[in-house]
Amino acid sequence: MVTHGGKIFTLRRLLSTLCAVSLFCSFLAAGQTPEEAAAPEQTEKPADVSVSGAVVNQRDGRPLRRATVVLQPKSTGRPALSEVTDEKGRYSFPNVSAGAYELHVERDGFLASSTGWLQGYRFPPVFTLRPGANLTGLDFRLYPWGIIAGQITFENADPAVHADIALYRDVWRRGRHIYEIVGRAKTDDRGQYRLFNVPPGTYFLSAEWSRPVPVPGAVEQPRRDEDGRVLPDQTYAVTFYPSAQKLIDAAPIHLGYGEEAGYADVILGTARTVRIQGHVTSGVSGRFILSPGITLRRVGANDALAVGAAVTLNLDGRGGFELSGVTPGTYDLIAEADDGGRHLIGRRMISVGEQPISNLAILAAPPGTWAGKIRFQNGEPPDPDAVSKVSVVLEPRDDMASPVTAPVGKEGDFDLELAPGETYDLYVKNVPEGVYLAAAHSGGKDLLASGATLEPGTAPEGMQLVLSPSGAEAMGVVLNDDRSVAPGVNIDLIPDPPAGHYRTFQSSNADEYGNFHLRGIAPGKYVLIAWAGEAPCDLYNPEALDACRAAGAQVTFAEGAQEVVTLKIAPNQK
Numbered sequence: 398m399v400t401h402g403g404k405i406f407t408l409r410r411l412l413s414t415l416c417a418v419s420l421f422c423s424f425l426a427a428g429q430t431p432e433e434a435a436a437p438e439q440t441e442k443p444a445d446v447s448v449s450g451a452v453v454n455q456r457d458g459r460p461l462r463r464a465t466v467v468l469q470p471k472s473t474g475r476p477a478l479s480e481v482t483d484e485k486g487r488y489s490f491p492n493v494s495a496g497a498y499e500l501h502v503e504r505d506g507f508l509a510s511s512t513g514w515l516q517g518y519r520f521p522p523v524f525t526l527r528p529g530a531n532l533t534g535l536d537f538r539l540y541p542w543g544i545i546a547g548q549i550t551f552e553n554a555d556p557a558v559h560a561d562i563a564l565y566r567d568v569w570r571r572g573r574h575i576y577e578i579v580g581r582a583k584t585d586d587r588g589q590y591r592l593f594n595v596p597p598g599t600y601f602l603s604a605e606w607s608r609p610v611p612v613p614g615a616v617e618q619p620r621r622d623e624d625g626r627v628l629p630d631q632t633y634a635v636t637f638y639p640s641a642q643k644l645i646d647a648a649p650i651h652l653g654y655g656e657e658a659g660y661a662d663v664i665l666g667t668a669r670t671v672r673i674q675g676h677v678t679s680g681v682s683g684r685f686i687l688s689p690g691i692t693l694r695r696v697g698a699n700d701a702l703a704v705g706a707a708v709t710l711n712l713d714g715r716g717g718f719e720l721s722g723v724t725p726g727t728y729d730l731i732a733e734a735d736d737g738g739r740h741l742i743g744r745r746m747i748s749v750g751e752q753p754i755s756n757l758a759i760l761a762a763p764p765g766t767w768a769g770k771i772r773f774q775n776g777e778p779p780d781p782d783a784v785s786k787v788s789v790v791l792e793p794r795d796d797m798a799s800p801v802t803a804p805v806g807k808e809g810d811f812d813l814e815l816a817p818g819e820t821y822d823l824y825v826k827n828v829p830e831g832v833y834l835a836a837a838h839s840g841g842k843d844l845l846a847s848g849a850t851l852e853p854g855t856a857p858e859g860m861q862l863v864l865s866p867s868g869a870e871a872m873g874v875v876l877n878d879d880r881s882v883a884p885g886v887n888i889d890l891i892p893d894p895p896a897g898h899y900r901t902f903q904s905s906n907a908d909e910y911g912n913f914h915l916r917g918i919a920p921g922k923y924v925l926i927a928w929a930g931e932a933p934c935d936l937y938n939p940e941a942l943d944a945c946r947a948a949g950a951q952v953t954f955a956e957g958a959q960e961v962v963t964l965k966i967a968p969n970q971k
Contacts, residue, residue: 445493445494446526446527447489447492447493448468449490450488450513450536451486451536451537452486452502452536452537453538453539454507455538455539455540459486460486460487461482461504461539462485463481463505464502464507465503466488468500469501470496470498471498471499475494495526495527498524498526499523500513507542508540508541508654509539510538510540513535513536513885515532515535515884515909518883518885519883519885520535521885521908522906523906524908540655541654541655542596543654543656544591544592545564545591545600545658546590547590547638547661548588548589548662549588549590549604550665552664552666552667556587556588557604557606558584559609560584560604560606561583562580562583562592562603564578564582564592564595564600565579565602565644566579566599566601567601569935569936570796571792572937572938576704584604597654599652601638601644601647602647603638603644603704604635604663605636605707606665607707617721629670630721630722632670634667634670634724635706635707636666637663638650639662640666642668670721670722670723671723671725671751671753673723673754674718674719674720674754674755675718675754675757675758676717676718676756676758676759677718677759679741680760680763681737681762684716684736685716686741686761687712687714687715688712689712689718689734689761690733691730691731692705693706693731694728696727696729708722723749724749725751726748727749728748728749729797731797733761736761739763740764742761742817743759743760762817764814764816764817765814765817766814766815767815767839768813769789769812769813769860770809770859770861771789772809772862773865774865774867775865782807784805784809785807787805787826788804788805788827789811789825790824790826792821793821794822795819798819801813813860815851816851817851819850820849820850823837823845823862828864830917831866831867831917832864832865832868833865834900837862839858840857844860868918868919869918869954869958869960870915870958871913871914871915871918871960871962872912872913872959873961873962873964875911883907883927883929884910884911885906885907886906886907886911886966887905888907888925888927888964889902889925889926889932890903890924890925891924891926891936891945892921893924895939899937901918901919902936903917903918907927913964918954920955921953921954922951923952923953923954924949924950924951925964926948926964927949927964927967928948928966928967933967934947
């Protein structure tokens with residue numbers, strides 16, 4: 398229970414008091430008197446309702462013509478409706494059945510949005526249309542998109558034609574710091590490129606040029622000096638803006654709403670390279686793989702900060718491979734193949750210096766099977782069919798690996814096929830309301846703390862997952878500084894501390910009356926934040942936890958507890 402102003406509020410009293418001062422109460426009541434609202438429901442099918450509003454430019458308020466508005470029902474089996482705004486930016490859906498919906502708006506030159514505004518208040522992305530309550534004046538304010546542009550040239554100022562451009566952003570995802578590619582482009586005949594539809598943020602940009610080969614399969618000859626001696630290999634290396642050959646040395650590009658960074662020019666530099674020769678052996682048949690897929694990633698000081706390396710792969714048709722154009726550094730080499738209908742994967746960390754590498758051996762093995770069983774704490778599940786609806790999801794800590802999902806049988810049994818040596822974090826989906834993953838064990842090891850790793854060639858003990866039906870609940874309302882309700886804002890529940898507890902994160906939105914309700918919360922300490930616009934802290938970054946605490950409320954949940962919380966919207970987030 399949470400106190401406010403020296404008084405203890407029940408949920409019913411708190412929400413009814415706030416509803417009395419909320420402009421959204423009229424929408425809820427649909428213009429009815431209390432007696433009419435309390436009347437029994439009519440048996441005939443209710444009349445359709447309408448949804449209408451306008452799309453405008455956030456910068457100047459001007460209407461946006463030709464914006465596409467999509468009304469998407471949340472229930473299955475019902476088609477989405479689409480509308481294009483007129484010359485005054487207006488849209489209208491006149492015949493809509495009651496139910497839950499979300500609206501999505503797109504328009505060239507602007508960032509897409511699913512957040513509308515009703516009479517000056519933020520509307521939730523998912524809302525309910527009630528019989529007899531037309532929704533009018535639901536407007537969307539679109540921000541202009543950002544642009545990053547520039548020219549890629551060689552050292553003699555010649556343009557690099559058809560160079561590949563990649564735009565990176567460093568993000569935290571469930572406690573892991575990674576670089577993800579958020580945009581790609583190619584240069585034109587002048588070496589120029591242009592990336593658009595870019596949201597505000599900080600970015601890193603790379604350029605890569607590969608010499609075109611007129612004849613496919615042509616064997617590249619080594620460079621020689623005037624006396625015929627073979628020279629070291631050289632290539633135009635992947636270059637990060639403005640002239641770095643490592644992402645960690647790249648200069649950031651800062652972009653705001655509607656800004657154009659037209660200065661991001663890159664001069665490609667050359668670097669000495671070496672060749673890596675080796676073979677991939679099947680862990681099923683023991684034979685060489687004739688056509689493996691090879692991926693090379695440069696690894697930084699932190700293993701998570703890895704980016705793809707541009708190299709050339711040649712196969713000799715007898716089980717050998719050669720990677721050329723490899724610059725010195727530390728790499729993660731990943732080999733994938735199929736043998737007898739089974740997918741194989743192998744990986745190896747290698748350190749590349751100034752000398753070539755020969756006879757590199759990689760073993761590609763099939764995924765290993767890890768059997769498991771789900772049970773409910775303290776007896777039977779709340780719903781007899783609940784277990785068979787659950788899915789077990791394992792998310793790899795390596796962003797290059799693929800998540801694994803396994804359905805659960807009626808008796809709670811499941812089988813997971815995992816890449817050997819990969820570490821996965823455990824999650825469950827489609828659990829009954831109020832249920833959370835309480836424990837995961839195998840052979841006495843706590844898999845929630847350590848993650849699940851299937852060592853090559855091992856047969857682990859069965860995985861035991863325990864679900865608890867006694868998850869805690871957080872409910873309440875979000876207020877602005879003037880005590881008015883803040884509808885539609887984002888709600889995030891962050892474990893405190895987050896390390897080892899990323900599965901307990903929860904995200905939601907306040908409804909059209911500013912109310913929120915989170916269920917199935919694992920016991921422990923949390924930070925609860927309400928925000929709109931831009932997040933007040935990096936939610937998944939453990940180093941930003943102090944900033945998250947300052948912007949939200951700290952709440953401790955016991956098993957099965959119900960806590961009523963009055964949240965204030967984070968500063969500068971109205």
